[in-house]
Amino acid sequence: MTNKTEPETNRSAWSGPSRLRSAQGAVTALVLFGCALITIVTTFLILGVLGGETISFFRVSKIGLIEFFSGTEIDFKSARPRFGLPPLIWGTFVIAVGASLVALPIGLLSAIFLSEYAPERLRRVLKPTLELLAGIPTIVYGYLALTVITPWLQSVLAPLGIRVEQFNAFSGCVVVGIMIVPLVSSLSEDVLSAAPRSLREAGYALGATKFEVATRIVLPASFSGVAASFILAISRAIGETMAVVLAAGSLAQIKLNPFTSIETMTAYIVAVTNGEASYGSPEYLSLFAVGITLFFMTLCLNMLSGAVIRRYREATP
Amino acid sequence: MIPKPTVGGDAETTPRTQAQSSPTGDVASSKTSPAGDPAESIAPPRSTDAVLETHNLSVYYTNLLALREITIAIPRNRITALIGPSGCGKSTLLRCFNRMNDLIPGARSEGHLWFEGVDIAASSTDPVTLRRRIGMVFQRPNPFPKTIYQNVAWGARINGYQGDMDELVERSLRRAALWDEVKGKLRKSGLELSGGQQQRLCIARTLAVEPEVILMDEPCSALDPVSTARVEDLMDDLKDEYTIVIVTHNMQQARRVSDMTACLMPDEASADGHRTGVLAEFSPTDRLFTNPKDPRTEAYITGRIG
Ligand SMILES: Nc1ncnc2c1ncn2[C@@H]1O[C@H](COP(=O)(O)OP(=O)(O)OP(=O)(O)O)[C@@H](O)[C@H]1O
Ligand SMILES: [Mg+2]
Numbered sequence: 162m163t164n165k166t167e168p169e170t171n172r173s174a175w176s177g178p179s180r181l182r183s184a185q186g187a188v189t190a191l192v193l194f195g196c197a198l199i200t201i202v203t204t205f206l207i208l209g210v211l212g213g214e215t216i217s218f219f220r221v222s223k224i225g226l227i228e229f230f231s232g233t234e235i236d237f238k239s240a241r242p243r244f245g246l247p248p249l250i251w252g253t254f255v256i257a258v259g260a261s262l263v264a265l266p267i268g269l270l271s272a273i274f275l276s277e278y279a280p281e282r283l284r285r286v287l288k289p290t291l292e293l294l295a296g297i298p299t300i301v302y303g304y305l306a307l308t309v310i311t312p313w314l315q316s317v318l319a320p321l322g323i324r325v326e327q328f329n330a331f332s333g334c335v336v337v338g339i340m341i342v343p344l345v346s347s348l349s350e351d352v353l354s355a356a357p358r359s360l361r362e363a364g365y366a367l368g369a370t371k372f373e374v375a376t377r378i379v380l381p382a383s384f385s386g387v388a389a390s391f392i393l394a395i396s397r398a399i400g401e402t403m404a405v406v407l408a409a410g411s412l413a414q415i416k417l418n419p420f421t422s423i424e425t426m427t428a429y430i431v432a433v434t435n436g437e438a439s440y441g442s443p444e445y446l447s448l449f450a451v452g453i454t455l456f457f458m459t460l461c462l463n464m465l466s467g468a469v470i471r472r473y474r475e476a477t478p
Numbered sequence: 479m480i481p482k483p484t485v486g487g488d489a490e491t492t493p494r495t496q497a498q499s500s501p502t503g504d505v506a507s508s509k510t511s512p513a514g515d516p517a518e519s520i521a522p523p524r525s526t527d528a529v530l531e532t533h534n535l536s537v538y539y540t541n542l543l544a545l546r547e548i549t550i551a552i553p554r555n556r557i558t559a560l561i562g563p564s565g566c567g568k569s570t571l572l573r574c575f576n577r578m579n580d581l582i583p584g585a586r587s588e589g590h591l592w593f594e595g596v597d598i599a600a601s602s603t604d605p606v607t608l609r610r611r612i613g614m615v616f617q618r619p620n621p622f623p624k625t626i627y628q629n630v631a632w633g634a635r636i637n638g639y640q641g642d643m644d645e646l647v648e649r650s651l652r653r654a655a656l657w658d659e660v661k662g663k664l665r666k667s668g669l670e671l672s673g674g675q676q677q678r679l680c681i682a683r684t685l686a687v688e689p690e691v692i693l694m695d696e697p698c699s700a701l702d703p704v705s706t707a708r709v710e711d712l713m714d715d716l717k718d719e720y721t722i723v724i725v726t727h728n729m730q731q732a733r734r735v736s737d738m739t740a741c742l743m744p745d746e747a748s749a750d751g752h753r754t755g756v757l758a759e760f761s762p763t764d765r766l767f768t769n770p771k772d773p774r775t776e777a778y779i780t781g782r783i784g
Contacts (some may be wrong), residue, residue: 281583359620363680365581367633367687368610377636382623 211456214449222443224341229450235413236427237444244447246454248413252423253399253458255330256337256409259419260398261340265391268345272387275346276353277375288350295343302340303407311408314420323420328410331419334407337401348393352386353379380404385470392466398461402427426455529554529691529721530575530612535589537570537579542572543754547589550740550760552691557713559732559763562742563778567755568725569617571742572693574598575723576612577605593691598671610637613689617696617725619676621668621683626651626660629668630677633687646686653715654682655708673706681712692716694724698731710735729779732763739763741775 175185219226222242232245271291275284310332315325325331356379364374381389402425410422411432424432430448437442528551537545544697545567552558570579577598579585591598597610621629630647639646647664651657656678660671668679677697684692694713698706712734713722726732733740740760744753759772770776 273479326698357620359616359618360622362578362616363620363622363683366576366578366614366616367636367683368606369633369636370606377632378622419669 208453208456211449211453214446215453218443218450221441221446224443233415237438237442237447242443244443244450246451247473248415249424249429249451250417250454252330252409252425252428252453254417255423256401256405256425257395257398258335259330259334260337260341260401261391262340263335263397263403264394264398265347267338268342268390268394269349269387271342271346272349272353273375273380275350277371277379278416289349291343292347293343294339294346297340299340299401300407302336302404306336306404306408310335318420326410326422328408328412328422329420330409330423333405333409333423334419336404337398340401340404341397344394344397345390348390349383349387352383352390354381355384355386383469388469388474391467392462392469396462399425399458399462400427402431406431426451479482485609513725518729527554528552529594530723531590531592532571532574533590535571535574535587535591537574537585537587539582540584542752545742545755546745548742548755548757550757552721552723554721555717555719556737557717557724557735558738558740559736560723560740560742561727561732561778562755562758563728563744564727565753565755566742566744568742569647569695570755572614572695572723572725575691575693576609576614577603578609578614580605610687611689612691612693613684613687613695615668615677615680615684615695615697617699619673619680619700621671621676621679623667623669625665626668626671626679627664630682630686633683637687637691639686650682650686651679653685653712654678655712656682674701674708677701677751678709679713685716689720691721691723694722696725696727699727706731733767739766741766741770741772741778743772743778 162377218224219229222244224232224242224244229244229246231247232243232466234243234245234246235248236243275288279287307327311325311327311329314329314332318325360378360382361374364378405425406428409425409428411424411428412422413429414421416423429451433444433448436444504633523570530552533549535545535548536543548571560571562568572590574587575577575593575598579587587599593612594606597603609760622632624632627647630650631643634643634646648657648661651660656675659675660666660679663670668676671679677700681697698709701709710731713724716722724732724736738760739762742755744757746753758778759770759775761767761771767779768776770779
């Protein structure tokens with residue numbers, strides 16, 4: 162009977178991979194685990210260094226938490242050092258919001274244009290061109306602000322009696338905005354064009370126009386991806402340094418006038434690093450306090466994007 | 479029930495883009511072989527009882543001829559089935575009727591195509607308005623990632639429906655035989671329904687727009703026998719008010735539900751193996767299945783091709 166022999170052949174066929182292959186599997190798992198471990202350990206080391214130095218900052222400078230979070234002055238020259246985070250947070254906030262105002266609409270609209278309207282040939286040319294913008298060194302953007310945008314702003318606004326400082330928040334927002342447009346457009350275009358064709362066809366079959374299909378079917382269906390691209394772009398704006406220093410300067414102050422200088426957290430870090438703060442001095446240590454704040458801000462943004470995506474996934478399985 | 483616009487009279491009054499030459503004989507229906515006098519360029523719709531008519535319609539995908547010289551007249555308030563082996567162009571023909579092929583780069587058609595006497599393919603015909611009047615249900619259920627309520631309301635809303643939306647949603651879901659199953663969870667995502675329920679949701683969504691014609695591309699291919707039976711019952715109910723064209727691979731289904739059946743067949747393969755679809759036979763369903771005139775049809779329905 163053949164029936165009897167079959168279980169035997171089956172057993173040998175299913176008895177698992179050879180010893181060499183299980184060894185390969187074990188090694189692979191180990192290497193992958195090692196890589197993951199390195200990332201985690203690095204993160205914690207950075208956090209540890211930042212945390213430790215931040216604590217010594219508060220100890221050495223004798224600046225209290227209340228002053229740190231509510232002061233509006235930064236001065237390490239006088240006998241009693243003064244340091245308040247709000248001007249730096251304000252500067253970062255202005256750049257993040259201003260750049261978003263520029264980049265999110267332009268980026269999203271060009272993503273919609275690329276994925277829904279542009280003919281295939283045009284799209285194949287336009288998309289890499291836009292992505293090219295992301296490859297330009299950020300310092301070039303800073304230069305663009307300093308030598309083109311700001312002079313232009315000055316000549317346009319001077320007749321209206323508006324004075325535009327050489328370093329101003331407005332130019333900073335514009336260049337950082339332009340800089341992060343490709344991030345938004347490229348990532349959003351990817352998610353928009355990944356929306357299934359069957360969904361679009363369903364819309365068209367009900368008598369929808371192209372615009373209705375794009376804005377009322379494709380966009381909501383790709384919401385989580387689009388939101389993720391927004392948050393990524395905002396994180397990038399917050400982290401941007403060189404373009405901001407060149408465009409918006411580094412003058413820590415809270416002013417509503419967008420044509421005056423500001424200082425972002427990253428610009429502050431650059432300024433202190435380039436300055437003559439000696440090792441272990443309060444000014445030097447303040448770098449770490451600002452650094453850890455920046456760390457938590459981006460961490461929050463990342464968690465926010467995670468939450469947005471998860472919440473949306475739950476709503477539409 | 480919202481009174482549907484009477485469309486019967488339209489055919490006479492609508493200006494035709496084509497010359498109104500005298501009716502050219504029996505070109506529009508019931509021919510056993512593809513009508514084919516290429517010299518004859520224009521054939522105005524012959525009867526006002528045909529909602530959709532084609533004359534010598536050929537469809538290309540880039541350089542590939544998918545359908546050749548299809549001449550067919552879809553009768554009003556009847557169910558017309560399109561059958562034929564896979565790849566013979568049933569979906570292609572269906573998608574010509576609501577100009578869905580416009581969305582496929584490289585797709586183009588030659589010949590004539592009328593809806594209520596209006597040239598469908600003319601550039602002056604707005605595909606958006608056309609699709610509002612000719613609804614479509616797809617082979618695979620494709621509800622929007624929105625709530626059940628929004629799925630039904632969406633099409634009506636973009637078409638500027640002014641009436642009571644709750645009432646429209648309920649009525650459409652009832653007609654699609656889905657209301658009892660979903661009435662308690664209208665705010666749940668349409669994607670949480672089973673495949674068969676999703677397909678009925680898609681039908682409800684199409685009904686909510688109140689079209690005149692419903693094109694169905696294998697609407698039951700993803701459904702179990704119970705859901706299939708429901709959809710078939712539903713089609714029978716809808717027949718009084720709508721004209722339905724259904725593509726099906728299921729011969730029994732074609733026999734059960736349709737009044738007329740068109741059998742499309744691939745012609746002889748070309749050198750590269752591509753086959754072009756032609757209309758083998760278009761007859762009343764009873765006759766086509768009991769006494770097919772075309773040998774290819776007979777071979778297909780008896781299971782010898784396909
Ligand atoms: N988007 C497209 N691009 C190019 N060729 C296509 C396209 N869609 C269909 N075709 C071709 O047109 C022919 C007819 O296809 P169609 O989908 O109309 O067949 P069908 O009869 O509906 O088949 P099935 O029963 O499998 O659904 C096939 O040869 C197919 O390869
Ligand atoms: Mg098909």
